[in-house]
Amino acid sequence: MSEAPILRVQGLIKHFPIYKGFFRRQVGSVKAVDGLSFDLGRGETVAMVGESGCGKTTAGRAILRLVEPDGGHVWFRGRDLPTVGEAELRGLRRHMQIIFQDPFSSLNPRHTIAQIVGRPMLLHGLASDAADAEQKVKELMVKVGLQPAYSSRYPHEFSGGQRQRIGIARAVALQPDFMVCDEAVSALDVSVQAQVINLLSDLQQEMGLSYLFITHDLSVVRHLADQVVVLYLGQLCERASRSALFSAPRHPYTQALLSAVPHPEPGRKRKRVILQGDVPSPIAPPPGCRFHTRCPLAHGRCRVEEPAEHSVAPGHVVRCHLYEGRSEPVDIAGPLPAGVQP
Numbered sequence: 001m002s003e004a005p006i007l008r009v010q011g012l013i014k015h016f017p018i019y020k021g022f023f024r025r026q027v028g029s030v031k032a033v034d035g036l037s038f039d040l041g042r043g044e045t046v047a048m049v050g051e052s053g054c055g056k057t058t059a060g061r062a063i064l065r066l067v068e069p070d071g072g073h074v075w076f077r078g079r080d081l082p083t084v085g086e087a088e089l090r091g092l093r094r095h096m097q098i099i100f101q102d103p104f105s106s107l108n109p110r111h112t113i114a115q116i117v118g119r120p121m122l123l124h125g126l127a128s129d130a131a132d133a134e135q136k137v138k139e140l141m142v143k144v145g146l147q148p149a150y151s152s153r154y155p156h157e158f159s160g161g162q163r164q165r166i167g168i169a170r171a172v173a174l175q176p177d178f179m180v181c182d183e184a185v186s187a188l189d190v191s192v193q194a195q196v197i198n199l200l201s202d203l204q205q206e207m208g209l210s211y212l213f214i215t216h217d218l219s220v221v222r223h224l225a226d227q228v229v230v231l232y233l234g235q236l237c238e239r240a241s242r243s244a245l246f247s248a249p250r251h252p253y254t255q256a257l258l259s260a261v262p263h264p265e266p267g268r269k270r271k272r273v274i275l276q277g278d279v280p281s282p283i284a285p286p287p288g289c290r291f292h293t294r295c296p297l298a299h300g301r302c303r304v305e306e307p308a309e310h311s312v313a314p315g316h317v318v319r320c321h322l323y324e325g326r327s328e329p330v331d332i333a334g335p336l337p338a339g340v341q342p
């Protein structure tokens, strides 16, 4: 990344309190996001991956302040978002948009597409009057691959893929710099997925957009990510460029996730690794390394000491004890490296 990142997330924390009893006493908290840090470059895509419940959706919402973070910094357009007041945040919101997995639930069923896409433009002064907004909606419809004449229709008259295109039109109508795509293609058929991914890539090229792409699907990540952030139980496991992550994953959890997708080099195969057990509850994450209850390479230290983030190459960070002073990948299906106490 040559220039300053458009978004810098540092130590982001979001815990949801759990209350119980008549006096609504706090008895614990769900540690949804615990100290997440990464940078997003201008015109780049960072994919955030992990199993369901790992905190990726909460992280996306906390970054946009759709939920209030409990700690950390989110630097965007020179401002630390968790500290800005409501009025300033409203102004900044135009520059950061979100696309949801289910566009239907986020499109007002009583409004036409012209209203859904056009009104925000009028509100933010990006269209001078109703006629101007209508014209711009039609141009946007063409841009996202829909017939301009459909602008007078209602959301229920469209297919899932078309509704996602409408969601994208609404988001780009405000000329944002940065968009969170939260499982934006997960609910679509594979062929429609490819079309929507291509549309997002074209818009990125054309408008210089930066994406935070939240997904559980590594084959999608492979097509569009520049950087990948792997989360487990609210914490970062590994952060690397797409090519580094797919060709030489370090963290045992990343290796297990990637064992299910084909190797990028033709002819090379990965050994399938099935993780045992379920993801522990984020209310009481395991002590030490959060992944130790399922990690085939867990050893004594992992059960008591939380691992730090270790840099194994420029821009490649791993949270695992095995990479303290080591940068070569340790195979999840192999023995512990020499010198590591079991």
Ligand code: SF4
Pocket: 251, 252, 253, 289, 290, 291, 292, 293, 295, 296, 297, 298, 299, 302, 307, 319, 320, 321, 322
């Ligand atoms: Fe596995 Fe230990 Fe590394 Fe955690 S710190 S991923 S338990 S080897």
